[in-house]
Amino acid sequence: MAFNSFFITLVTLATAVIAQQCVPYSTPFDFKSGYPTVWTTPGDECFNTDEFKSVYNSIDWSKVPDIKPHELDSDGNLVSSGYPSSDPDCWWSYNMCVTPKVPGLKPDISYCPEPNTLGLSYDDGPNCTHNEFYDFLKANNQKATMYFIGSNVADWPYEAQRALTDGHQICVHTWSHRYMTTLTNQQVLAELYYTRKVIKYVMGVTPLCWRPPYGDVDDRVRAIAAALNMSTDVWNLDSNDWQMQPAGELTSAKIDQYFSGFCSKAKNGTFANSGALILEHELNSETMSKAQQWYPTLKSSFEYIVPVATCMNITQPYAETNYTYPSFAQYINATN
Numbered sequence: 001m002a003f004n005s006f007f008i009t010l011v012t013l014a015t016a017v018i019a020q021q022c023v024p025y026s027t028p029f030d031f032k033s034g035y036p037t038v039w040t041t042p043g044d045e046c047f048n049t050d051e052f053k054s055v056y057n058s059i060d061w062s063k064v065p066d067i068k069p070h071e072l073d074s075d076g077n078l079v080s081s082g083y084p085s086s087d088p089d090c091w092w093s094y095n096m097c098v099t100p101k102v103p104g105l106k107p108d109i110s111y112c113p114e115p116n117t118l119g120l121s122y123d124d125g126p127n128c129t130h131n132e133f134y135d136f137l138k139a140n141n142q143k144a145t146m147y148f149i150g151s152n153v154a155d156w157p158y159e160a161q162r163a164l165t166d167g168h169q170i171c172v173h174t175w176s177h178r179y180m181t182t183l184t185n186q187q188v189l190a191e192l193y194y195t196r197k198v199i200k201y202v203m204g205v206t207p208l209c210w211r212p213p214y215g216d217v218d219d220r221v222r223a224i225a226a227a228l229n230m231s232t233d234v235w236n237l238d239s240n241d242w243q244m245q246p247a248g249e250l251t252s253a254k255i256d257q258y259f260s261g262f263c264s265k266a267k268n269g270t271f272a273n274s275g276a277l278i279l280e281h282e283l284n285s286e287t288m289s290k291a292q293q294w295y296p297t298l299k300s301s302f303e304y305i306v307p308v309a310t311c312m313n314i315t316q317p318y319a320e321t322n323y324t325y326p327s328f329a330q331y332i333n334a335t336n
């Protein structure tokens with residue numbers, strides 16, 4: 001009984017701390033004008049502005065293939081019936097295509113080219129409860145790539161700033177987290193443009209990378225991202241952590257199986273010639289706990305764990321050239 005009430009007190013305290021962390025706060029930033037409403041897909045209120053028109057008109061649309069947006073069924077899933085099995089649009093959601101069919105588009109970043117190396121990435125932040133998780137990464141001297149949702153940056157700007165201060169790489173993960181191949185050209189452009197704008201406003205950097213929510217990208221969407229000089233980043237190890245209970249339907253043990261499988265692969269030489277890129281999420285306390293639980297085992301299974309830019313030997317991951325990140329060789333020398 002005494003233990004029970006002690007436990008309940010602990011849980012209550014933890015819940016209170018999380019709740020306190022997530023109380024909206026005011027900042028000198030103004031997200032009311034010049035941005036879409038948070039968690040809404042940009043529409044005419046943005047498209048009709050001189051700012052957006054100028055961005056739209058700066059793009060050479062002749063390089064963007066004329067591909068019809070896909071549709072969602074009544075359950076909210078992408079409709080692929082009727083789509084040709086030859087996958088003419090390199091539609092990732094159809095068959096995980098990462099090599100565009102349209103000439104001139106670069107392949108997606110889907111793995112870490114460095115042997116026995118894991119590219120570490122977390123989607124859907126910044127999360128208002130991420131301090132404990134970021135402290136953990138810091139204590140392990142571990143940098144990662146954070147794919148930030150524009151609406152979350154506007155809601156939690158100080159949490160966003162911490163990611164850059166801690167040395168993580170920042171990339172775009174769209175404004176409202178929709179299936180991007182279902183959107184019009186204007187919407188796709190706005191989802192990317194306003195996320196990058198809010199990141200620049202809050203953190204002072206302009207990312208050159210983005211990740212499509214659910215991996216949903218095709219050559220039309222890739223071409224629009226490429227016009228903004230952004231690489232399209234996916235993954236080749238999916239932890240499926242976002243589907244974990246209670247937010248999703250998979251058990252914690254099921255997620256453990258995925259992580260365990262990745263570690264076995266790393267140990268049996270699967271990544272001896274080229275490494276891996278893992279998808280995890282800064283989505284909720286469960287995914288952040290799972291990330292911390294498996295980090296030591298991943299660390300002992302792979303030779304190196306590095307951010308995505310470091311995998312690619314990209315030392316200037318932002319349009320601003322005064323931000324320099326270590327090369328792969330510099331990173332592993334500094335952390336080992």
Ligand SMILES: [Zn+2]
Pocket residue numbers: 123124173177213214
């Ligand atoms: Zn996401």
